[in-house]
Amino acid sequence: MICKRTTSQHSDFIELVHLLDAELTERDGDEHTFYHQFNSIDSLQHCIVLYHVSDAVGCGAIKNYDDATVEVKRMYVTNTHRGKGVATRILIHLEMWAKELDFQRCVLETGIRQPEAIALYKKNGYHQIPNYGQYIGVENSVCFEKLL
Numbered sequence: 001m002i003c004k005r006t007t008s009q010h011s012d013f014i015e016l017v018h019l020l021d022a023e024l025t026e027r028d029g030d031e032h033t034f035y036h037q038f039n040s041i042d043s044l045q046h047c048i049v050l051y052h053v054s055d056a057v058g059c060g061a062i063k064n065y066d067d068a069t070v071e072v073k074r075m076y077v078t079n080t081h082r083g084k085g086v087a088t089r090i091l092i093h094l095e096m097w098a099k100e101l102d103f104q105r106c107v108l109e110t111g112i113r114q115p116e117a118i119a120l121y122k123k124n125g126y127h128q129i130p131n132y133g134q135y136i137g138v139e140n141s142v143c144f145e146k147l148l
Contacts, residue, residue, distance in 0.1 A: 001086070002051045003093050008044035012056035016049065020059075020076035024111075044073065046101075048093050050086055057081040060090040062098055065107055070098045072108040075117065087120050099148050106146045109135050118142060 006013060050058040058077040062070040072094055077086045098106060107129070110117040126144035135141040 001057075001089065003089065004049045004051065005093075005097065006047050006049060008042065008047050008061065010047065010049060012049045012051075013047050013059050013061075016056055016059040016076050016078070017074055019078065020074060023076075046070075046094075046097055047074075048090055048097075050090050050093075052081060052086075058086045058090050060087075060094050062094050062103075062106070068103060069105040069107055070094075070101070070103045072106050075108075082116070088124060091120070091124055095146070095148055104148055106148065107132060107143065109141050109143050111140050112142055113140065121146075 004010075008014070008017075044061045044063055046063065047061040048059060049056050056078075058075075058081060060075040061073045063073055065071040072091070075087060075090065077090070095106060106126075108121065108126070109131070110121065112118075121144045124146070126146045129143050129145045130136075131138060131141050131143045135143055
């Protein structure tokens with residue numbers, strides 16, 4: 001598999017995010033509109049697309065949260081490549097990139113209706129923290145942190 005660093009303007013990243021949003025709309029129902037406002041990809045500068053041969057099979061991004069922290073955003077793996085370690089590879093690449101940029105911590109939010117994502121983050125050393133920022137008080141949200 002090949003990992004490509006890019007921005008949110010890359011066509012494969014955009015296509016994967018559309019697939020992600022379609023899946024989240026189905027899982028979250030009416031609540032998806034609330035989350036959508038925090039998931040704009042207009043100006044993400046640190047995005048990853050993972051390729052199997054020439055097919056884009058997964059993506060993720062990081063964005064500055066504060067001086068020491070990046071937020072992991074827009075993690076997605078196509079159905080045909082789930083369970084093959086693709087998401088872990090993307091997450092590892094994002095964490096390495098964050099370290100290169102001198103960040104010390106990653107935070108992220110996922111939904112309680114995404115048990116696969118919760119398991120992924122726990123497996124990769126993330127621990128649950130109180131909901132932060134716009135997710136404070138949101139019952140469907142689960143927030144995580146990992147020190148780099």
